[in-house]
Amino acid sequence: MRIATWNVNSVRARRQHLLDWLARDGAPAIVALQELKTEEAGFPLGELQAAGWHALVCGQKSYNGVALVSRAAMVERLRALPGDAEDTQARYLEAELGELIVACVYCPNGNPVGGEKFAYKLAWMDRLARHAETLLATERPVVIAGDWNICPTGDDVWDERAMAADALCQPESRAAWRRLLWQGWTDAWRTLNPSPARGYTYWDYQGGAWQRDHGLRIDALLLSPAAAERLTDSGVDRTPRGWDAPSDHTPAWCTLEHGA
DNA sequence: ATGGTTGTTCCACAA
Numbered sequence: 584m585r586i587a588t589w590n591v592n593s594v595r596a597r598r599q600h601l602l603d604w605l606a607r608d609g610a611p612a613i614v615a616l617q618e619l620k621t622e623e624a625g626f627p628l629g630e631l632q633a634a635g636w637h638a639l640v641c642g643q644k645s646y647n648g649v650a651l652v653s654r655a656a657m658v659e660r661l662r663a664l665p666g667d668a669e670d671t672q673a674r675y676l677e678a679e680l681g682e683l684i685v686a687c688v689y690c691p692n693g694n695p696v697g698g699e700k701f702a703y704k705l706a707w708m709d710r711l712a713r714h715a716e717t718l719l720a721t722e723r724p725v726v727i728a729g730d731w732n733i734c735p736t737g738d739d740v741w742d743e744r745a746m747a748a749d750a751l752c753q754p755e756s757r758a759a760w761r762r763l764l765w766q767g768w769t770d771a772w773r774t775l776n777p778s779p780a781r782g783y784t785y786w787d788y789q790g791g792a793w794q795r796d797h798g799l800r801i802d803a804l805l806l807s808p809a810a811a812e813r814l815t816d817s818g819v820d821r822t823p824r825g826w827d828a829p830s831d832h833t834p835a836w837c838t839l840e841h842g843a
Numbered sequence: 844a845t846g847g848t849t850g851t852t853c854c855a856c857a858a
Contacts, residue, residue: 788848
């Protein structure tokens, strides 16, 4: 089964792109969506259901917002990241399909470095790491898919120096990512495409970044050991980034053998 | 150091 992640940068602005992408050959069995930028009422649930999809939506007005869309029905497990009852930002959704657990994350951007937002980013990643430990403890196949807002290494950015001051490339951000890898999570794309292979998933709207391939790899799928054992393929679908009025992100995906 | 772009909302903020 194929599992994908896509930051759509407004599901209302990208409604037709999403429907077109899901209707094509090779569509995933499950897709994690980020940056819906709308409450549940703005999500095109009826159209997706008419096309044969199930969906769980955790929305928020104007900002953030995550969803899971799948061919088979899901059972919701969580719609907020544990660890801070005061946190109202819609950045986490977790569900199960049979044995498989799938989580959708929209990790905080954290810019500017040194401010409140950067502190929130690191605190959120700490909460995620603590929750991720509990997911590993289930010993089930688990996929955490999303926009991590972390550029894991210098091989995941078009120009390390140009991005040196950005929150996505800070040593603390990269340490938060590596903490998950040390726990036992596998980066589905990177494990099949060793450095220095490039697999950008995001290109800024500014400065002709797409045309110049000035990208970053910040969208990824992390696999628990039981899921990584089933990994057969992974990739980035650059096509939607080239469509008219696109999201600044494009989908990343992986394939697991034996549907869970 | 600045300006470059997009989406949502309301004339700014987040990315």
